[in-house]
Amino acid sequence: MWNYIEGILCLALISVISVLGLTVFTGFTGMFSMGHAAFIAIGAYTASILTSKAHANFYLALALGGLMSGFVSLIIGYPTLRAKLQNDYFAIATLGFGEAVRVILENLKITNGARGLVGIPARSTFLNILLITVLLTIITAHYVYSKYGRQSVAIREDHVAAEMMGINLFTVRLRALFFSAVMAGIGGGLYAHYVNFIQPSMFTSTQSTTLIAAVVAGGMGSITGPFVAMLIFSALPEILRVADMWRLVAYGLILVLIMVLRPQGIFGYKELNFKFVKRWIKKIRAKKPALPAEGGDA
Amino acid sequence: MLIQTVVTGIAIGGIYALMAVGYSLIFSILNFSNFAYGPIIMLCSFFGYFGLGILKLPFWLVLILSMLVGAFLCCLSEILAYRPLRKRKAKTLYFMISAMGISILLENMVYATVGAHFYNYPQILQGTVKLLAADIGVLDLFAIIFSCIAIGALHFFINHSKPGIAIRAVSYDTVVSQINGININAIVILVFCLAGMMAGIAGMFLGMKYMAYPTMGWITNKAYISAVIGGMGSLPGAVVGAIILGLVESLSSVYISSAIRDVFSFSFLIIMLFIKPSGLFGKTLEEKV
Numbered sequence: 240m241w242n243y244i245e246g247i248l249c250l251a252l253i254s255v256i257s258v259l260g261l262t263v264f265t266g267f268t269g270m271f272s273m274g275h276a277a278f279i280a281i282g283a284y285t286a287s288i289l290t291s292k293a294h295a296n297f298y299l300a301l302a303l304g305g306l307m308s309g310f311v312s313l314i315i316g317y318p319t320l321r322a323k324l325q326n327d328y329f330a331i332a333t334l335g336f337g338e339a340v341r342v343i344l345e346n347l348k349i350t351n352g353a354r355g356l357v358g359i360p361a362r363s364t365f366l367n368i369l370l371i372t373v374l375l376t377i378i379t380a381h382y383v384y385s386k387y388g389r390q391s392v393a394i395r396e397d398h399v400a401a402e403m404m405g406i407n408l409f410t411v412r413l414r415a416l417f418f419s420a421v422m423a424g425i426g427g428g429l430y431a432h433y434v435n436f437i438q439p440s441m442f443t444s445t446q447s448t449t450l451i452a453a454v455v456a457g458g459m460g461s462i463t464g465p466f467v468a469m470l471i472f473s474a475l476p477e478i479l480r481v482a483d484m485w486r487l488v489a490y491g492l493i494l495v496l497i498m499v500l501r502p503q504g505i506f507g508y509k510e511l512n513f514k515f516v517k518r519w520i521k522k523i524r525a526k527k528p529a530l531p532a533e534g535g536d537a
Numbered sequence: 538m539l540i541q542t543v544v545t546g547i548a549i550g551g552i553y554a555l556m557a558v559g560y561s562l563i564f565s566i567l568n569f570s571n572f573a574y575g576p577i578i579m580l581c582s583f584f585g586y587f588g589l590g591i592l593k594l595p596f597w598l599v600l601i602l603s604m605l606v607g608a609f610l611c612c613l614s615e616i617l618a619y620r621p622l623r624k625r626k627a628k629t630l631y632f633m634i635s636a637m638g639i640s641i642l643l644e645n646m647v648y649a650t651v652g653a654h655f656y657n658y659p660q661i662l663q664g665t666v667k668l669l670a671a672d673i674g675v676l677d678l679f680a681i682i683f684s685c686i687a688i689g690a691l692h693f694f695i696n697h698s699k700p701g702i703a704i705r706a707v708s709y710d711t712v713v714s715q716i717n718g719i720n721i722n723a724i725v726i727l728v729f730c731l732a733g734m735m736a737g738i739a740g741m742f743l744g745m746k747y748m749a750y751p752t753m754g755w756i757t758n759k760a761y762i763s764a765v766i767g768g769m770g771s772l773p774g775a776v777v778g779a780i781i782l783g784l785v786e787s788l789s790s791v792y793i794s795s796a797i798r799d800v801f802s803f804s805f806l807i808i809m810l811f812i813k814p815s816g817l818f819g820k821t822l823e824e825k826v
Contacts, residue, residue: 271633318807322814327570327769330633331761332810335803338758342799444755448641455634487645494638498631499621 245365251473252372253363253430254449258469259379259462260422261450266459267383268415269395271330274337275423275450278308280442281340282424283431284350287359290432297362301371301428308424309417311340316416320409337447344439355438356431363433371429375422379462382418391415392460445487452490456497458504468505541672542791543784548677550783551684552742556760557767557775558688559735565708565770566728567623569632570761573614574736575754576643581607581740582749583647586656596661604737611733612726614639620722640754647751656749680742687738688776691731695772700727708770759786762806768816777817 261275286304289295295303319332345353382388390411393401402408431437453472457464476486497504556578563571581603588599618635665672695701706714707724715721743749743756759782767778782802789801809816 269630271630273637315807318811322810327564327629327633328765328810328814330570331758331765332806334758335762335799335806338755339800339803342797346796448637451634451637452641484645484649488642488649491638491640491642491645494641495618495635496638498627498635498638499618502622502625502627502631 247474247477249363249365249368249433250430251470252368253426253433254453254473255466255469256372256375256426256429257423258450258453258457258465259375260419260426261454262419262457262462262465263379263382263388263391263422264415264419265451265454266457266461266465267388267395268391268412269398269459270412270415271451272333272416272419273330273444273447273451274333274335274340275419276442276444276446277337277340278312278420278423279427279430279446280344280437280439281311282308282427283437283442284344284356284427285424286428287356287431287437288349290362291356291359297360297432301425304428305421305424308427309421312416312420313413316413320412320416323408334444337444341439341442344442350439353439355436355441357436359431359435359437361432361435363429368429368433371425375425376462376466379422383462387411387414395460448487449490452494456493456504461504461510463510464504538791542787544673544681545677546784546787547780548674548680548783549787550763550780551681552739552746553759553763553783554776554779555684555687555735555739555742556757557764557779558691558772559732559739560757560760561764561767561770561772561775562691562704562728562732562735564764565772566704566711566725567619567632568770569629570636571614571732572633572636573618573639573643574611574732574760575757576640576647577607577610577614577733578736578740578743578757579647579749579751579754580610580643581737582744582753583651583656585741585744586658586749589661590656590659600738600741603741604734606733607735607737607740608730608733611729611736615725615729623725644751644754651751653751656744658745658748661745676742676745680746683738683742687735688772691735692772694731700724704728759802762802764816765806766809766816768818771816771818774816774818 257275257279260278261272264270264272282304284304285307286300289300289303290297315332315336319329322328344350350356383391390401390406393404393406394408394411398408427442449472450469453469454465456472457466457468472490556574560571560574563569563574584606585599585603588594588602589596594602614636618639619632622631622635665674666678667673695704703714703719703724704727706717707719707721711721743753747753747756760779763778763782764775765778766781767774767776782805785805786798786802790798793801
């Protein structure tokens, strides 16, 4: 039983890593990427080629996979963000980019075409996935609350005003895109070393859609919101095995309903944290003198 | 060979143009990309298969019914998913996410109910015509002619009728046209109806050319790309962009490689965006404060 739960948790945490990146880009910078599966694919392929063909160290391969994704994101980001593409234009460009990457992967020799790579060593364990997720969550939180993150939020809220305040739209957006691509690449590397087999058809627009759905449902402007949303999105299909075909229908419905009813997402701009525990403790402490009879054992 | 490729390119471009026009029309009024447009075209295509292949209705009747179905679905999506957002004056991003939601919903609904099969249309408009020493498919020829008629009629409607003038006024300035007594909701519904009719025609022709299947909505990505090349919100731009894209695709798939055809159309988009982000006929991209 634990093996089964562990498997679900591993895949869920791996998806969370990719979502964290997209949170920075879509949630905090307000840009809409519909081709994020491509970054996951690039990271997965780079890392697995490095470990299975060049016998590189696993963590080094993960990092290089992430960097490779980041590098490709600069190639796509430079022309599109330089041209100050807004919502729709950028979304279409990333949509095309996602498809193009998949087609290229299907036709390259080193990726073994549409048949995919087999025999990738199983290096991702529950422990290292968990540790990497925690580490990357902390890094994301620091990014968001740093100068870069605050500039991103300013751009999301009003890019004209942000530009007038002296924020360079191009560099801030490109930095956010690079960050999110690196995260997606690392997530991809972990995924490849967990399932031991990858092929281009695994990284379709469905995956990009799930990521976007998690960010939107969790709340644009929150880190823990998408985190929790992605955990739910990954675990739900396992629980509702019967409704597998209807899972994506439900995602679509969730997106529309959230936009119509609660556009700020489930968590809104709030974060899930443990301050409420502190508050409870304070309350209990404040109550204690009022209830001396109950606090007798303390 | 070259002539044949060019004609095929123009025929594909014609179908792209139908989609790009519908898409551009909605963009010019509401200023967002209606990603739900692709799945609606797919549903029209399935409806066409249902009418032609199973009910065995005559072609013209099915075409008109398919246009009605497209118009109905487009209006439904407007009323359910976009109108609440318009009332709240939401950001463009929210419209796009809502459209994405509709698109995912419809596409997977078809997956879950009909399944991932490919449905072949019955044999109509088959055969080839000899023209300038090249064999040209009747279907291609018919697609070109019909796209021309549909887009011409739309162009006439928008430029020379009273509702058309209202549409142009709204696309120019929503607030001022509202002050001048134009009912915005009615105009938006009208625009979605027109776009839906284009979707109906495009869906039928796409189905006849490539069969009907649940993920055929991705072909509309090409419509988005051609609309961007031509300049979003501009109807002549959408037509020109679509024909250029159709030519680029058919030429690159014949002379270079058909497997990486999509990479070419995408690189073309990127180059175009780099040189002229506002597209060939588009308004300037710089946003007003």
